[in-house]
Amino acid sequence: MTSTKNSRPRGRPRRFDPDEAVATAKHLFQAHGYDAVSVTDVTEALGINPPSFYSAFGSKLGLYTRILDLYADTGAIPFEDILRPERPVPEGLAALLEEAARRYAADPATAGCLVVEGTRCNDAQAREAARAYNVAAEDMIKAYIAARHPEEADRLTDFVATTMFGLSAKARSGHGADQLLATARLAAAAIRQALAD
Amino acid sequence: MTSTKNSRPRGRPRRFDPDEAVATAKHLFQAHGYDAVSVTDVTEALGINPPSFYSAFGSKLGLYTRILDLYADTGAIPFEDILRPERPVPEGLAALLEEAARRYAADPATAGCLVVEGTRCNDAQAREAARAYNVAAEDMIKAYIAARHPEEADRLTDFVATTMFGLSAKARSGHGADQLLATARLAAAAIRQALAD
DNA sequence: CGATTTTTATAATGACGAGTACAAAAAACT
């Protein structure tokens, strides 16, 4: 049961589905970035008027944080699955970087990572919201490395995170999955070497 | 002789020095990015009024391209000096990445690379202007590698360029020179390994 | 049906963006 309707709510019914709206808006933000998407862009894409938008999401920032939540839950890289504790660190990080390369270039219209790109926008609040998710992701990487190579955790986390930022940027500038994968594999080789002593 | 004055020009004299103005504006663009700097920000920083600005630079884009020219001539990484043809490729690329790491984090108020960050702005014309300089830089890297390792030139150029994008992004997000240098050296190790066969 | 609740559509608000019209000011040239 996907909760179709259990006795309608009170007033005039919505003409649009907020979840669909979030998905549409997510696409817009991934395609153009937070700054470049106006509320008008969103309302026109949804075929609604500003008051409907504001009643549903509160503000542009409200919509964005909702999109980030959705992305973290369903759309983002499954860090937990890739960085399993028993998996050797070089293997896990290599898989992470390759997964990033593939995802970032999967759709040329929405290249790059929503969170990574969000940390670079010009709106202070939106930037901090994205940054929080980015910090959480880097913390997971660091914890994964530290469990077996504590002395290398900081350095390798920085390296992996920097590479992911580079991959997202290059994906947005038109690099294809093949190019990004080659770069990810070179980076993975550096990690393997660093952990081999 | 630095051309102080050889018979004044015709009309009312300028109250400001355009070269100083370019330097001030360059600082603003490096600190906040093209999109986040308004013409008003620039004119207020210079203590001039809009007509003076437009008469001197034509447009915001005109000022920006002038800044890019200046940057390429004097402020940017000296690719020619670092990537000397006789220098072994792993050594040259390592030096390049380390130089980038140092420069990007040299001043926390203007972290990152003007050109790299410019390729990510939301104004199409400014973006393309910056991209042209970025393409030129990557072409120099590729030519340097190709002279001795033609089969690795594409792959290594992508890797170096991606790393530089990551370094610029991380510099902007607060990473210090020490962190960036550690990442640059890991990347350099990957290059050394790739060229060792 | 009439009251209540919620969403809708129309149209505006005020802030800020890049760029400009106009006339006065400040210099050189004749």
Place this chain on the structure above:
DNA sequence: AGTTTTTTGTACTCGTCATTATAAAAATCG
């Protein structure tokens, strides 16, 4: 001194931005 040239200051244009005031529409509840 008067003309010409260029820059200056004031004040404006016009577009876009996020957001909202107002009232009509569409539903449920009594």
